[in-house]
Amino acid sequence: MGITISPTNEGTGSGLTIGGKAGIDPAGSEAARRQFRDTLGHFCTGVTVMTALVPHKDGTPGTEYVGITVSSFNSLSLDPPMILWSIARDSVSYNCYQVGSAFAVNVLSVEQEALAHRFARTGRDKFDGVPLHIGLDAVPLIDGCVVYLECRTEARYPGGDHDIIVGRVRRIFNIGKAPLLFHIGALRGLGV
Numbered sequence: 001m002g003i004t005i006s007p008t009n010e011g012t013g014s015g016l017t018i019g020g021k022a023g024i025d026p027a028g029s030e031a032a033r034r035q036f037r038d039t040l041g042h043f044c045t046g047v048t049v050m051t052a053l054v055p056h057k058d059g060t061p062g063t064e065y066v067g068i069t070v071s072s073f074n075s076l077s078l079d080p081p082m083i084l085w086s087i088a089r090d091s092v093s094y095n096c097y098q099v100g101s102a103f104a105v106n107v108l109s110v111e112q113e114a115l116a117h118r119f120a121r122t123g124r125d126k127f128d129g130v131p132l133h134i135g136l137d138a139v140p141l142i143d144g145c146v147v148y149l150e151c152r153t154e155a156r157y158p159g160g161d162h163d164i165i166v167g168r169v170r171r172i173f174n175i176g177k178a179p180l181l182f183h184i185g186a187l188r189g190l191g192v
C-alpha cells in the first residue's frame, strides 16, 4: 500500500493533525514549553536517587553526602556496562558527579515514595535518619532499594539546560523489589 499525502500538508508535514490534535512547537511560548514538559511526562519511568560523597560544597574541610531524585536515568551500553542520566544546570548538586568521581544509582522501590520527595528538595538534612550501606569509594547506598548500580562518571556532555552524565558501572546489586514509577507528574506503583 502506498503512502497517502494529505492535501492539507502536501508532504511538508505542516498543518498535520493526529486524533484531532494539532502539533505544537515546544519552543513557541511559555504555554508550549509547559506542554512539552507534560508531553515528556507521559513517558513512564522509574525513580532513582543518585548518591555521591563530595568535598563540602561551601568549601569547608571535609566531605558530605549528596543525593538527588532523578527520573532521567537510562541504560546506555551493555559492553562496556554504561548508563546515563541528566542533571539540571541550576541544581545545587550540578558540580558534583564530576568526571572520574564515584556515584551510585539507587532505584527506588514502591515503598520509598517519601525518599523520592525528600531527595527532590534542596537541603542539608536529606540523609538524616536514612539507613545506608557504604559502598565503593564510601558512596552511600540507600537501604531498601530495588537495585543498585555503583558507577564512576565517564563523561559529561552539555544538553541545553541539563548536562548528560555517562557512568561506567563497576558493581551491581539486584535485590528485586517492586519499583516506584513516575508518570504525568505522579509517583505510583505498577498497579498489578
Ligand SMILES: Cc1cc2nc3c(=O)[nH]c(=O)nc-3n(C[C@H](O)[C@H](O)[C@H](O)COP(=O)(O)O)c2cc1C
Binding pocket: 047, 067, 068, 069, 070, 071, 072, 073, 085, 086, 087, 088, 091, 092, 093, 094, 116, 117, 119, 120, 121, 122, 123, 182
Ligand atoms: C520524580 C522526579 C524526577 C526528577 N528527575 C530529575 C532529573 O532527571 N534530573 C534533575 O536534574 N533533576 C530531577 N528532579 C529534580 C531534582 O530532584 C531536584 O531539583 C533536587 O532538588 C535537586 O537537588 P539539589 O537541589 O540538592 O541539587 C526530579 C524530581 C522528581 C520529583
